[in-house]
Amino acid sequence: MLKNLWTRFYLLLNRRKSKKRCDKDTSELCYLMDQVTNARRVAKEYRRMIRKGAINPYENIDDAGGSWLEVEDRLMRRDYIHAFGFLTIMVTMAVMLGAFGYISIQYSQEKLLLNKVAEARSKSSVRLKLSDGREVPFQNKDTISITMSTLKVAANNRSMHIVSTGGGVAGMNELQVPARLDYTVILPDGSSVRLNASTTLRFPAAFGSTRTVYLDGEAYFKIADDPQHPFTVYTPGNTIHVLGTEFNVNTYDHTRIKTSLVKGAVDVVQHNQHTLLRPGKEAVFSGRHVSMNSFEKPNALSWMNxxxxxxxxxxxxxxxxxxxxxxxxxxxxxPMMAHEKYTGCLDKLRRLDSFMEALKSTGTLDYYFTDDVLHITSPGA
Structure with a gap:
């Protein structure tokens, strides 16, 4: 089983400072200090932070991840740039079961590449286009109330709750979630939909004999149980019929639409072809071809974290x-770089340039930014 060396390194440092260690731990720590580049300088900074009270190893003996974040935050500050360079992360790249292992991103003596994403964040907002033509942005945590003849909406920049006030379906409302954000909406029937970034959901003010919504992007649905009123999700490539269930739909690539069922049952229809899904199974539609696979829930739904x-x-x-x-x-x-294959994890909450440095450390690519454009090149180009 592969181990994350840096996580192990911090765990051993915590045990050493708290005196909860054994001779085996000490030997392993010494080995890592000798083998891992710049480990001694990291340990020195870690001890200094403990002396200042920034980290309490007695409270976090096994919280290696938390300790890592504390040290990394300090090292990323401008005061420490010239003394320590830049600490980045251990990542797993290349192919499992043989070719892949841990890649340690070493200290860099050059200036840290400014993260263009961090500078650009902040001004985009979730927007609701109402059926009467009005458009409402949700930019902060303050709740905004909207009342129409057929519905009431209470929403802020994280979630929206819709209550039907009666009347027929006068028109469709459209919720737009921009890049970088995700959003949760509670529909009039009590169903909840968690929307990933760059996703659009269209829905009526009130459901009739059937419950119908339109999705373009990715979302996780938790459908309120109501057998008398079937729930239907229309996507750019197929139609999903459900009752009470939980499932994920990914339509980012219209040529490869994926439906992953967590609970209940769904019938996915494409080109008059019906595919019945059971929990733990996903259907991938590519043109007229459909493939059925098992999926791991933590991976399929990891975007929500x-x-x-x-x-x-x-x-x-x-x-x-x-x-x-x-x-x-x-x-x-x-263009040939697009076909290179990797294994790893992209973290939405971390700096993009840290992720790119991880890929670069494999020796198979290079990159640079121009304004808000990320260019990927072959190494040495």
Whole structure:
């Protein structure tokens, strides 16, 4: 089983400072200090932070991840740049079961590449286009109330609750979630929908004999149980019929639409072909072809925790998440680089340049930014 060396390194440092260690721990720590580049300087900074009270190893003996974040935050500050360089992360790249292992991103003596994404964040907002033509942005945590003849809406920049006030379906409302954000909406029937970035959901003010919505992007549905009123999700490529159930739909790539069922049952229809899904199964539709696979829930739903796990995936597919999560365009200066395969994790809450440095450390690519465009090149180009 592969181990994250840096996480182990911090765990051993915590045990050493708290005196909860054994001779085996001490031997392992000494080995890592000798083998891992710059480990001694990291340990020195870690001890200094303990003396200042920034970290309490007695309270966090096994919280290696928390200790890592504390040290990394200090090292990333401007005061420490010239003394320590830049600490980045251990990542897993290349192919599992043989070719892949841990890649340690070493200290860099050059200036840290400014993260264009961090500078660009902040001004985009979730927007609701009402059926009467009005458009309402949700930019902060303050709740906004909207009342129409057929519905009431209470919403802020994180979630929306819709209550039907009666009347027929006068028109469709459209909820737009921009890049970098995700959003939760509670529909009039009590069903909840968690929307990923760069996703659009269209829904009526009130449901009639059937419950119908339109999705373009990715979302996780938790459908309120109501057998008398079937729930239907229309996507750019197929139609999903459900009763009471939980499932994820990914339509980012209209040529490859994926439906993953967590609970209940769904019938996915495409080109008059019906595919019945059971929990733990997903259907992938490519044109008229459909494939059925098992899926791991933590991986399939990891986007709700700001993570995108990929295994032996082409770089073009991996980087397709970057515009959605970071609002940065990606250009392959060398088109052949798009076909290189990697295994790892993209974290929405971390700096994009840290992720790119991880990929670069494999020796298979290079990159640079121009304004809000990420260019990927072959190494040495």
């Amino acid at each position: 700001g993570k995108f796990y990929f295994h032996d995936m082409q770089l073009s597919e991996v980087t397709a998440m970057i515009p959605r999560w970071f609002d940065v365009k990606v250009v392959f200066d060398d």
